[in-house]
Structures are given as structure tokens and as C-alpha cells.
Amino acid sequence: EVQLVESGGGLVQPGGSLRLSCAASGFTFSSVSMSWVRQAPGKGLEWVAAIKEGAGEKYYLDSVKGRFTVSRDNAKNSLYLQMDSLRAEDTAVYYCARFRTRVDDWGQGTLVIVSS
């Protein structure tokens, strides 16, 4: 059974940083692309970033380019999202996702609140 467990969310001030983690199990992590998708309170889904299996290729939503960095550690079956220069509009539940040309599996999400 595929399991994706996010952690690292919380309250942070505007301009601050946060690092999200996702522990994956139930599939061969090193063989699949992974992604982060977010959902602001009461709003729709928004794809944020993706990273290919070998970590050589990364893709980002335009509004987070230069502020967010996606990475992975295949030895630890883990996905990360380093979020810097956070803004109020980054407030959302962040989902870890097993990703191809669609999201096959989702974690339960971790809430990030950017507020002073």
C-alpha cells in the first residue's frame, strides 16, 4: 500500500522559511517522479513543484520560482520542499504526491500558515 506522510508544517512569519518533508513507502521511491500540490483554505488545488526520479530535473510554479526548492533523498525514501521568503499567499495545505502525468497518490497534507 502506498503511503505518503508529510511533516514540517506550521506557523511562520512573512519572509520566513520552512522545510516540508514527505516520507514515502509502499512503492519503489527512486523510480518515480514526485510532486508537491497545495490548497489554500477554501480554495482549489494548485500544483507547486515536481522532481524527476534522478533529481536532475525539477519544475516549479512560476510564483514560487526562486523561493521554493524541491529535493529528494532516494536512500531515505524522502521528498522535501524548502520554502523561503514565504508570503501570506503561500498559506495552504501542502500535499506530497506520487506524480507522473497526473497525481496517482496523495499524502494527508501538512498545513502551512504564513502570518504575523
Next chain:
Amino acid sequence: QSALTQPASVSGSPGQSITISCPGTSSDVGASNYVSWYQQHPGKAPKLMIYDVSNRPSGVSNRFSGSKSGNTASLTISGLQAEDEADYYCASYTTTNTLLFGGGTKLTVL
């Protein structure tokens, strides 16, 4: 890129069929064979219901079907059931290796 436009809400009675549209452009939906649909119940993570326009993952009811014509993708749910009441999102995989979601449609089962 702006979110794909979906109707904010649709409704139907139990047993009826409903269709949710996902109009895009020739640069996203029209150019992609990788349109997917997701169901999300309140407070829960989304669930993949349709991928590659019309394919159902294992375990998804055959009451759910997807199609595409030109720049518009559609999700049809037949034989509506109370548990189908949820938010539904379309998504299109783009030529720049990103995923563009629709704004979401709230389905109410009357």
C-alpha cells in the same frame, strides 16, 4: 498560467447522470492526452478518478467516465449516489512538465 475554468457547481438527483466540463485552450487541454480528474471530500485528500482523458484507476467505479472534445474535457458520473457529493477537479499535464488544475466544481446530490 491561469487555472482551467470549471463550473463552480453542478447538482443532480440520485440515479441521474451529470457532466462536469473543463474548458481549456489549444495550449493545454487541447494539446494534451494527459487530462485527469480528482474527487475530494471535505477535509480529505483528493483521489484520482480518471487519467489520460478516459482511463479509470483500479477500484474506481465504472459510473465515472471521462472524455475530451477539442479543447474541452468532461467528466460524467452516471447513476448518481449520495457518496458522489464532493468537489471535482480536472487537470492537464502541460508541455512544460507542469500540472494545471481546474478551479474545481462542487457536486451536490439533491
